[in-house]
Amino acid sequence: MALQITASRPDPALLDLPWRTPLEEWPDEILAALPRGISRHVVRFVHLSGRVLAVKEIKTDIAQREYELLRNLRRLDLPSVEPFAVVSGRETRDGMPLDACLITRHLPFSLPYRALYSQNLRKGTAVRLIDALAVLLVRLHLNGFWWGDVSLSNTLFRRDAGAFAAYLVDAETGELRARLSDGQREHDLDIARVNIAGELMDLEAGGLLQEERDPVAVSARILTRYHELWDALTGAELIEVGERWRVDDRIRRLNALGFDVDELAMTTDVDGTRIHIEPKVVDAGHHSRRLLRLTGLDVRENQARRLLNDLDAFRIGTGRNEQDEEQVAHAWLTEVYEPVTRTVPRELMGKLEPAEIFHEVLEHRWYLAERAQHDIPIMEALTDYIASVLPGKPDEATVVGTDTRELPVIAPGRID
Numbered sequence: 001m002a003l004q005i006t007a008s009r010p011d012p013a014l015l016d017l018p019w020r021t022p023l024e025e026w027p028d029e030i031l032a033a034l035p036r037g038i039s040r041h042v043v044r045f046v047h048l049s050g051r052v053l054a055v056k057e058i059k060t061d062i063a064q065r066e067y068e069l070l071r072n073l074r075r076l077d078l079p080s081v082e083p084f085a086v087v088s089g090r091e092t093r094d095g096m097p098l099d100a101c102l103i104t105r106h107l108p109f110s111l112p113y114r115a116l117y118s119q120n121l122r123k124g125t126a127v128r129l130i131d132a133l134a135v136l137l138v139r140l141h142l143n144g145f146w147w148g149d150v151s152l153s154n155t156l157f158r159r160d161a162g163a164f165a166a167y168l169v170d171a172e173t174g175e176l177r178a179r180l181s182d183g184q185r186e187h188d189l190d191i192a193r194v195n196i197a198g199e200l201m202d203l204e205a206g207g208l209l210q211e212e213r214d215p216v217a218v219s220a221r222i223l224t225r226y227h228e229l230w231d232a233l234t235g236a237e238l239i240e241v242g243e244r245w246r247v248d249d250r251i252r253r254l255n256a257l258g259f260d261v262d263e264l265a266m267t268t269d270v271d272g273t274r275i276h277i278e279p280k281v282v283d284a285g286h287h288s289r290r291l292l293r294l295t296g297l298d299v300r301e302n303q304a305r306r307l308l309n310d311l312d313a314f315r316i317g318t319g320r321n322e323q324d325e326e327q328v329a330h331a332w333l334t335e336v337y338e339p340v341t342r343t344v345p346r347e348l349m350g351k352l353e354p355a356e357i358f359h360e361v362l363e364h365r366w367y368l369a370e371r372a373q374h375d376i377p378i379m380e381a382l383t384d385y386i387a388s389v390l391p392g393k394p395d396e397a398t399v400v401g402t403d404t405r406e407l408p409v410i411a412p413g414r415i416d
Contacts, residue, residue: 031045364385
């Protein structure tokens, strides 16, 4: 049987990997030491051409289907891992057939939830992870994607200015449609609630869950947060004709949530006394797009919001209120942001992404100022942060941590 490689940008180095060997027997020298969670399938991380790739061994038809689904999600600009290739037609040297392999790019600075809990995290982590997962699920549903196996385990998380941003990892059970019915969305939510409860019970059994509430009660938060966000983004609103300012207010509220409105449908009732408004197309990334336009920095939404707040403070503090916004942004970038991020020692740059380090330096400066009861220059705060805080953080660019498979698992169900 001939080896077949499906890839949008094939890398000849793929041929150097030991495809005639079952994935679980691949030699350590080609593997990357990244934390692995519990999976129905064998998963390994490998170094290839300066990248880190995730390799999952599954049936050929499932691998091809998931590869195409992930490509479609990327085309829709939805948060998910990037598909790299599918390798099929594998067999051992004795001629025994082997399953195909789906290859995706490793998402830098991302962690599975169980690896996050192997670190010393503050209380409320479960709530923040569930909030991030709710945002991801809303975005997927708005674009017609039914997940079918929503869970913390099937998600990767990246730090986002004190919160988390969630990315879909496993699309094996998913379906992409023109539009989802309410029943399909509620089905995904019910799957999420059950899976999250089981995952939190696993953490509780291992003594890792900081929340003092019952895991089942905590897992129900996915329903609350999802419905709050869905209603804010898609719900219709009636306003009086004399309150047209509320149209702009609705748009500002959506922007504050991090979403842009492409189209707002407005109709009046029969006697023309009330206006019915409804957002038609809502895109995520309002603050990140604005920051990218002003500075060229491509960061996540909460990070962008925090950086824009500092940019606004810089404008006021330096008396540049009348200057063009782009000019002020360039000055802030060259006088504040870049000096901070470039001062971080090379050996510590793998701890956190530059935008997350900048956010933490701002937080650290606030704590120092509160303790000293006067303003602290940002470079002074940076020096103290580099000396006392950053060295103690794990390297998250290619984190090497607890093998999360060793944590106890007691909950039944599909856990990837």
